[in-house]
Amino acid sequence: MALSWVFKKQLKIFIFLAVILFAIVGGVIYYFRPAPSCFDNKLNQNEERIDCGGECEACVIDPKNLIVSWARPFEVTPGIYDAAALIENPNLYYGSQEIEYTFLLYSDNVLIASKDGKTFLNPREKFMIFESGILTxxxxxxxxxxxxxxxxxxxxxxxxxxxxxxxxTFDNAPNGLVKVVLRNQTLFSIKNVFVAVILNDSAGNAIGVSTSKINEISAEMTKDVYFTWRSPIQLASSTEVYLRTNLTE
Known part of the structure; x- marks a missing residue:
């Protein structure tokens, strides 16, 4: 049955209005779309790879290797050790949500113990990896x-x-005590702050290490953090403090 003239006219008007509405909605979406950036996980703005090259930082095809400054065992009691390593990530923008590692302890050249662990890796940071309670x-x-x-x-x-x-501050009585005062210089609370302390002798060798996790430091407030040791620590010539928050979450 042939369509009536009135129905044809109504259909044309409907199609016309639908096209106009589609154009308006599409225009609004296009206008308010997020501007391309070097951190949007998209290949745009002449990038060679996602978020690198072109308008962005040069692509890291071969990231620089992590630098291990040192790794050492620390005796807690006979047969029980802590192990620590000072690590540096030299890559300015690149890290990892999780890295896996293994500490290996030796008596001379004989492997006597090992322990696995995981941690996050922030871009451009120097930090300490620490594992406790390694049995030998x-x-x-x-x-x-x-x-x-x-x-x-x-x-x-x-x-x-x-x-x-x-x-x-460091006090060597009775077994060594380090007090670190942290100040949150922002207007919001900072959660999950990892603090590592390294005590060095006059030759710059680590003679004591310890770590602590602070659940929260309130806005513009200070937090006292204390570190102690089971065994006596000789007078330290210097104290290093390393702070971490997870930038990969």
């Missing part, structure tokens, strides 16, 4: 190494937490 079955550990598995690199741009180490 009464054998004396003379050295330690750390093996880090292949890193799955990813670009991050999260701003670092603005936390200041206001002061740090």
């Amino acid at each position: 079955k009464e054998r004396f550990a003379t050295r330690a190494t750390i093996e880090i598995k292949e890193v799955k690199w990813k670009k991050f741009d999260k701003e670092r937490a603005n936390i200041l180490v206001s002061s740090k």
Whole structure:
């Protein structure tokens, strides 16, 4: 049955209005779309790869390797050790949500114990990896190494937490006590702050290490953090403090 003239006219008007509405909605979506950036996980603005090259920072095809400054065992009691390693990530924008590592403890050249662990890796940071309670079955550990598995690199741009180490003091009585005062210089609370302390002798060798996790530092407030040791620590010539918050979450 042939369409009536009135129905044809109504259909044309409906199609016309639908096209206009579609154009308006599409225009609004296009106008308010997020501007392309170097951190949008999209290949745009003449980028060579996602978020690198073109308008962005040069692509890191071969990220620089992590730098292990040192790795050492620390005897807690006979047969029980802590192990620590000072690590540096030299890559400015690249880190990883998780890296896996293994501490290896040796008596001379004989492997006597190992322990696996995981941590996050922020871009451009120097930090300490620490594992406690490594059993050596009464054998004396003379050295330690750390093996880090292949890193799955990813670009991050999260701003670092603005936390200041206001002061740090060391008292060697009775077994060694370090007090670190942290100050949150922002207008919001900062959660999950990881603090590492390294005591060095006059030659710059680490003679004591410890770590602590602070659940929260309130806005514009200070937080006192204390570190103690079970065994006596000789007078330290210097104290290093390293702070971390997870920028990869």
